[in-house]
Amino acid sequence: MTKTITVIPGDGIGPEVTTSTLEILRAAGAKLEFEEQVAGMAGLERFKDPLPTETLESIRRNGVCLKGPLATPVGSGFRSINVAIRKEFDLFANVRPAVTMVPGGRYEEIDLVLIRENTEGLYVGVEHYIGLEGDPRAAAESVMIITRFGAERIVRYAFEYARRNGRRKVTLAHKANILKYTQGLFLDVGREVARDYEGEIEFEDRIIDATAMQLVVNPYEFDVLVMENMFGDILSDLMAGLVGGLGVAPAANIGKDASMFEAVHGSAPDIAGKGIANPTSLTLAAAMLLEHIGQKEEGARVREGVRRAIEDPASRTRDLGGGANTKEFTEAVVRSLR
Numbered sequence: 500m501t502k503t504i505t506v507i508p509g510d511g512i513g514p515e516v517t518t519s520t521l522e523i524l525r526a527a528g529a530k531l532e533f534e535e536q537v538a539g540m541a542g543l544e545r546f547k548d549p550l551p552t553e554t555l556e557s558i559r560r561n562g563v564c565l566k567g568p569l570a571t572p573v574g575s576g577f578r579s580i581n582v583a584i585r586k587e588f589d590l591f592a593n594v595r596p597a598v599t600m601v602p603g604g605r606y607e608e609i610d611l612v613l614i615r616e617n618t619e620g621l622y623v624g625v626e627h628y629i630g631l632e633g634d635p636r637a638a639a640e641s642v643m644i645i646t647r648f649g650a651e652r653i654v655r656y657a658f659e660y661a662r663r664n665g666r667r668k669v670t671l672a673h674k675a676n677i678l679k680y681t682q683g684l685f686l687d688v689g690r691e692v693a694r695d696y697e698g699e700i701e702f703e704d705r706i707i708d709a710t711a712m713q714l715v716v717n718p719y720e721f722d723v724l725v726m727e728n729m730f731g732d733i734l735s736d737l738m739a740g741l742v743g744g745l746g747v748a749p750a751a752n753i754g755k756d757a758s759m760f761e762a763v764h765g766s767a768p769d770i771a772g773k774g775i776a777n778p779t780s781l782t783l784a785a786a787m788l789l790e791h792i793g794q795k796e797e798g799a800r801v802r803e804g805v806r807r808a809i810e811d812p813a814s815r816t817r818d819l820g821g822g823a824n825t826k827e828f829t830e831a832v833v834r835s836l837r
């Protein structure tokens with residue numbers, strides 16, 4: 500059955516990598532209809548709203564969205580639209596696989612998945628300035644919020660993900676040695692949930708800084724990792740670095756009633772409009788989308804097509820050390836589809 504999905508091309512390189520991804524999806528025989536919507540800067544230009552109601556309604560109606568990167572002004576200006584979409588649809592689980600795609604890189608055969616809590620922690624947006632002695636911005640405060648409910652559902656999601664995908668181990672990374680309440684609660688709840696999977700899926704907990712170091716020294720020690728929002732944001736970029744960088748890192752944002760699939764990277768303003776962006780991250784996100792909606796064969800076809808295209812150094816884009824532009828890479832993927 501054909502499924503209609505919302506497509507937000509996004510800002511910067513977004514439209515370029517989206518065009519390429521949709522071309523690959525069509526060529527792979529994905530049973531999808533695309534309903535195009537705008538958000539971010541494009542939303543601001545067209546509707547004077549970075550997150551137009553029409554876009555939200557489309558996501559609500561279709562339940563599945565493929566989203567290009569959206570630019571967020573640093574410091575002042577509107578808050579991240581990505582965070583707003585995650586909040587609006589309660590997309591609590593951010594799933595970020597890091598799988599070796601480029602042979603001859605720093606590590607071979609990496610196959611890790613990071614599950615990041617997507618709605619709590621420091622991202623709740625409870626922050627303000629504190630004025631002192633005539634300086635209205637003498638200090639600033641951000642509040643980290645961890646709830647038992649949020650911790651339990653993300654750790655359970657990680658274990659269920661491990662179970663569904665035949666994974667052997669879940670590592671919970673935390674900073675409970677310093678943040679005894681927030682991180683302590685996350686760890687305590689994690690240990691409770693882990694008991695339900697004893698004997699089936701191994702569980703360990705590690706301090707976040709040591710986890711970062713160990714991921715670089717010996718990433719093969721890990722399998723599925725679960726952590727709160729900010730730690731997950733940082734470590735998933737680190738893990739993308741293990742397998743060739745942001746150009747090959749997809750992400751899924753999963754909720755009960757909706758899901759959104761995107762690249763981990765941003766709008767890359769430095770290369771936008773030049774036709775040289777690597778569309779792999781968004782294309783791999785689309786493969787995750789296909790698998791999520793039950794089009795497993797099509798998802799695997801897309802992923803394998805990308806893998807085969809990247810295997811040939813001549814088809815690689817510049818960020819992967821090659822000389823191909825977006826169009827040439829896209830054509831190579833389409834040729835590699837079987």
Ligand code: NAI
Pocket residue numbers: 512516567568569570571572581745746761762763764765766767768769770775776777778779780818
């Ligand atoms: P970025 O990820 O856009 O770029 C970092 C570096 O990686 C740049 O040198 C860029 O050229 C390169 N790069 C990224 N994606 C690439 C690709 N597909 N192919 C080749 N090279 C690629 O990060 P930056 O510059 O910090 O952020 C730019 C904007 O994107 C900001 O407004 C930020 O808020 C937003 N952003 C949006 C995200 C999203 O929509 N999920 C995620 C991260 C950032």
